[in-house]
Amino acid sequence: MKETPMKTRFAVLIFVIVSLTLSGSTTAAQEPLIVFAAASLADAFEEIAVEFQAQQGVEVLYNFGGSPTLAGQLAEGAPADVFASANARQMQVAQEAGRIGGTPRTFVRNRLVVIVPASNPAGIESLRDLANDGVLLVVAAPDVPVRDYTNTMLDRLAADPGYGEAYREAVIANIVSEEEDVRAVAARVSLNEADAGIVYTSDVTPDIADQVIMIDVPDQVNTIAAYPIAITSDSANPELAQAFVDFVLSDAGQSILTSWNFISARIPDVPYVVTLPTDGTLAIGGQVLNPYTLTADTLRADFTPRTESVSYLSGEETVSATYTGALLWEVIGAAQPNFNPDVPNDRLSTFILVTGSDGYQAVLAWAEIDPEFVGTPILLAYDQDAAPIDDERGPIRLVVPGDARGGRYVAGVVDIRLFDAPAPDNME
Numbered sequence: 370m371k372e373t374p375m376k377t378r379f380a381v382l383i384f385v386i387v388s389l390t391l392s393g394s395t396t397a398a399q400e401p402l403i404v405f406a407a408a409s410l411a412d413a414f415e416e417i418a419v420e421f422q423a424q425q426g427v428e429v430l431y432n433f434g435g436s437p438t439l440a441g442q443l444a445e446g447a448p449a450d451v452f453a454s455a456n457a458r459q460m461q462v463a464q465e466a467g468r469i470g471g472t473p474r475t476f477v478r479n480r481l482v483v484i485v486p487a488s489n490p491a492g493i494e495s496l497r498d499l500a501n502d503g504v505l506l507v508v509a510a511p512d513v514p515v516r517d518y519t520n521t522m523l524d525r526l527a528a529d530p531g532y533g534e535a536y537r538e539a540v541i542a543n544i545v546s547e548e549e550d551v552r553a554v555a556a557r558v559s560l561n562e563a564d565a566g567i568v569y570t571s572d573v574t575p576d577i578a579d580q581v582i583m584i585d586v587p588d589q590v591n592t593i594a595a596y597p598i599a600i601t602s603d604s605a606n607p608e609l610a611q612a613f614v615d616f617v618l619s620d621a622g623q624s625i626l627t628s629w630n631f632i633s634a635r636i637p638d639v640p641y642v643v644t645l646p647t648d649g650t651l652a653i654g655g656q657v658l659n660p661y662t663l664t665a666d667t668l669r670a671d672f673t674p675r676t677e678s679v680s681y682l683s684g685e686e687t688v689s690a691t692y693t694g695a696l697l698w699e700v701i702g703a704a705q706p707n708f709n710p711d712v713p714n715d716r717l718s719t720f721i722l723v724t725g726s727d728g729y730q731a732v733l734a735w736a737e738i739d740p741e742f743v744g745t746p747i748l749l750a751y752d753q754d755a756a757p758i759d760d761e762r763g764p765i766r767l768v769v770p771g772d773a774r775g776g777r778y779v780a781g782v783v784d785i786r787l788f789d790a791p792a793p794d795n796m797e
Contacts, residue, residue: 407455408550413629435550456514473597478632491564500539595710655786657704694750726781
């Protein structure tokens with residue numbers, strides 16, 4: 370049976386370690402640092418090694434591969450000082466095997482993208498085309514993190530009436546190969562051995578950039594991948610291993626990672642201010658990765674319409690109306706909320722501030738719109754009773770089904786921002 374490239378790299382790594390041990394030619398201070406890292410990190414981590422070696426005067430030996438393979442090798446006792454996984458699930462496998470020391474830290478993030486060969490033989494122009502008959506689709510194998518994120522994306526599309534379950538089934542039926550890591554997926558597409566593949570944006574590296582075309586995955590269904598890093602519990606040099614982790618998390622390390630199209634793990638402070646647009650647009654911002662603006666027309670065109678009939682009190686008067694608009698959940702999802710994966714349920718301390726053109730404001734808790742919690746179908750409505758909203762304050766209204774009173778039915782919505790509640794200042 371032909372040996373895979375990942376297995377070859379691992380065998381070479383073990384040979385080097387054993388050779389160094391048997392020869393006795395190195396001192397403890399000169400022993401190489403052994404880093405197990407997800408395949409998608411290869412280019413960025415090679416650059417990081419150059420900088421780290423220059424600082425520390427020590428060689429960094431990498432074992433790149435699919436995160437489940439690496440976690441399995443760690444569980445079997447393979448020597449390593451640092452593990453950098455592409456998702457928390459495989460880090461947990463290594464933790465449960467007793468190989469991880471301390472608490473893992475999220476050090477970088479990533480997002481999905483569809484790639485097709487430069488010749489685009491299947492004529493794929495959008496995510497919808499992945500379901501076309503005869504498309505040869507390559508993805509990562511089950512349990513590889515990028516496949517987990519891909520499955521999440523397909524789940525979201527299946528739940529979207531604009532795509533549906535039939536779309537997901539058609540895409541899955543088009544899968545012709547499941548690769549052991551994400552770089553193998555990118556290689557197959559760049560070599561014209563498949564019509565399309567699903568990878569991370571960071572996998573479109575300079576050596577294949579002119580061989581593939583990237584097709585964006587809409588932000589509202591995309592998945593932000595979070596990569597954790599930790600030193601092993603039995604590292605031969607834990608101080609040096611920690612220094613490597615610290616370098617990856619430093620400004621220099623983050624700069625290298627973002628230069629390879631990763632997303633920094635850092636969550637910047639969001640100014641607690643609101644500046645109202647004056648050009649008739651609606652701004653989505655705050656603690657998000659992709660702030661953007663839209664209009665009633667783009668809201669109508671770019672999001673799946675949802676209709677809700679509501680009844681509420683306005684003063685002493687009962688108002689009954691039928692509104693059509695986009696789910697607030699989807700509109701905010703398109704901006705990619707910037708949650709901290711190292712904080713348990715960080716989203717539950719997030720609140721949404723909605724502001725009207727006249728300065729009127731209302732606050733929603735994140736859990737109110739999150740389908741995993743309350744999941745109220747709160748709308749940004751553009752139609753009322755089958756006609757465009759005609760209000761001097763603006764054409765978009767916040768609609769909160771289930772509210773007994775209409776106080777949160779903000780008229781003329783022009784600004785929506787996410788903010789995180791302040792953490793207790795006396796926590797260590």
